[in-house]
Amino acid sequence: GAVVSQHPSRVICKSGTSVKIECRSLDFQATTMFWYRQFPKQSLMLMATSNEGSKATYEQGVEKDKFLINHASLTLSTLTVTSAHPEDSSFYICSAGWGGETQYFGPGTRLLVL
Amino acid sequence: RKEVEQDPGPFNVPEGATVAFNCTYSNSASQSFFWYRQDCRKEPKLLMSVYSSGNEDGRFTAQLNRASQYISLLIRDSKLSDSATYLCVVKWGEKLTFGTGTRLTIIP
Numbered sequence: 717g718a719v720v721s722q723h724p725s726r727v728i729c730k731s732g733t734s735v736k737i738e739c740r741s742l743d744f745q746a747t748t749m750f751w752y753r754q755f756p757k758q759s760l761m762l763m764a765t766s767n768e769g770s771k772a773t774y775e776q777g778v779e780k781d782k783f784l785i786n787h788a789s790l791t792l793s794t795l796t797v798t799s800a801h802p803e804d805s806s807f808y809i810c811s812a813g814w815g816g817e818t819q820y821f822g823p824g825t826r827l828l829v830l
Numbered sequence: 831r832k833e834v835e836q837d838p839g840p841f842n843v844p845e846g847a848t849v850a851f852n853c854t855y856s857n858s859a860s861q862s863f864f865w866y867r868q869d870c871r872k873e874p875k876l877l878m879s880v881y882s883s884g885n886e887d888g889r890f891t892a893q894l895n896r897a898s899q900y901i902s903l904l905i906r907d908s909k910l911s912d913s914a915t916y917l918c919v920v921k922w923g924e925k926l927t928f929g930t931g932t933r934l935t936i937i938p
Contacts, residue, residue, distance in 0.1 A: 748924060759917065759928040760874065809873050811926075818864070819926060821873040 719743055720812050722822035729800055730830055736796045737825045739810030745790035746812035750819065751783075754807040766793040800829040833857060836918050836929035844937050847908050851932045853901040853918030862921035863894050865903050867914040868931065874917055877903075908936050 719742040729735050739749055747768045752760040764785055765773040772785035784796040797804055805828050811819040836853045843849045855863075863880040878885065880892040880901055891904040901918055913936045918929035 750924075750926070759930040762925060762927075765924065807871075813924065818876055818879070821875070824873045826871070 720810065720820050720822040722808075722810055722825050724825060725823060726826045726828075728828045728830065731801055732799055734796055734798045735800055735827060736794055737808055737810075737827075739793045739795070739812070739822050741791045741812045741820075744812070746793075747790060748813055749787060749793040750811045750813075751785065751793075751795050752809045752811065754809060754824075760809060763795075797827065800827070802829045805829045832930075833927045834918055834920050834929035836916075836932050838930055838932060840933040840935060842935045842937055843908060845908060845910060848904065848906050849908055849934060850905075851903045851916055851918075851934075853903075853929055855899050855901070855918075855920045855927075857920065857922055857927075858896075858899060860899075860920045860922050863901050864919040864921070864926075865890075865892055865901075866917040866919055866928075868917055869914050874919075874928075877916070905934075908934075910936050910938060912936050 721740045723738045749766040751763045753763050754760045762775050763778045766785045766787040768787045768790050774780045782798055787793040807824050807826050809824040811821045813819050834855045865877040866874040867877045868874040878887050878892050880894045882894045884893045889906045893902045915931040915933045917931045920927050
């Protein structure tokens, strides 16, 4: 089946630093990738839709200047959390669509901001 | 009102029992429906798509009632490995909306 990878799987950083998370589709080309965030005991919330070669579309309430998304190729999208704060600590998951119906999820990145 | 609502549980059921989960959604224009399972600290994985005609995959049966905007999942002969959080997911356009999930624990 389709495979989506994420790197890093886990990151701990100091407050005020920026963190970049990579999402790769390994065996298919993804014109669209999605970034989600999941806080403990809550469901996944879509943050933004990443479109190859164009600007990302952000969901209401998600700051585009804080969560920078770049989708430079058909197999790579990156999410940069700028000036991270403890409240940004969360599980960040990307997904990519394949076959038009389902989305395949990456293994997620656990971010802890101290 | 949440877009996708599920009973959060937890459901603690003995091995071999049958368990049913329900889900309701608010967007009548939703196009596709799914059940995902998520293990602790892992990403969600697709369990099955849900169709109006009902569909079955081994011990799992899913049903969709578009008129009532209601989705169900039935697990028969539950196994220890079925312990997970089950997420009801609704798709509109390219966007997936997740329910908060129902936590299931199968007891030996």
